[in-house]
Amino acid sequence: xxxxxxxxxxxxxxxxxxxxxxxxxxxxxxxxxxxxxxxxxxxxxxxxxxxxxxxxxxxxxxxxxxxxxxxxxxxxxxxxxxxxxxxxxxxxxxxxxxxxxxxxxxxxxxxxxxx
Numbered sequence: 034x035x036x037x038x039x040x041x042x043x044x045x046x047x048x049x050x051x052x053x054x055x056x057x058x059x060x061x062x063x064x065x066x067x068x069x070x071x072x073x074x075x076x077x078x079x080x081x082x083x084x085x086x087x088x089x090x091x092x093x094x095x096x097x098x099x100x101x102x103x104x105x106x107x108x109x110x111x112x113x114x115x116x117x118x119x120x121x122x123x124x125x126x127x128x129x130x131x132x133x134x135x136x137x138x139x140x141x142x143x144x145x146x147x148x
Contacts, residue, residue: 034128034135035059035100037074039083042105042120050121056128067092075100080135082124082142093139101135103127105142119146 035057038047043061051058059077062070067085071092074081080101083089093102103124108114115123123145131138 034124034131035077035079036103036124037061037070037077037079037081039070039081039085039089040064041084042082044117047117047121050117051124054121054125054128056124071096082120090139099137101131101137102139103135103142104139115143115146122147 036051037059038061040061040063048058057079059074059079062073065073067088071081071089075096078100080103081089082103082105084105084107086104086106089102089104093099105115105120120142123142126145127135127140127142
C-alpha cells in the first residue's frame with residue numbers, strides 16, 4: 034500500500050516497520066496545514082495515516098474521490114494506546130483485506146489490533 038504518514042505518526046520506527054512489510058511510505062510534509070497535507074497525499078495517490086481524526090475526516094468527506102484514510106484514536110491511557118508495532122500490524126491487516134486498495138474508505142486502525 035502507498036501511505037502518507039501525517040507528522041503526528043511519521044516516526045523512523047513506523048516508517049521502517051512499514052517499508053519492511055513492503056508498504057511504500059511517501060515523504061511527509063512537516064509543519065504544513067492539514068489541507069496541504071491532504072492534497073499532497075491525494076496527488077501521490079496515498080492513503081493518509083493520522084491521529085488527527087476530526088480534521089482529516091472532514092477533508093475526506095469534502096473530497097469526491099480520495100485514496101483512503103486510516104485513523105488511530107488515542108485512549109488517553111498510555112497502557113492502552115496503540116504502540117508503533119500495533120499500528121504497523123494493523124496496517125498490514127488492512128492491506129491484506131483491501132486487495133483493491135483503500136479508495137474512498139475511512140478505517141479506524143484500532144479496530145484491527147490484536148485482542
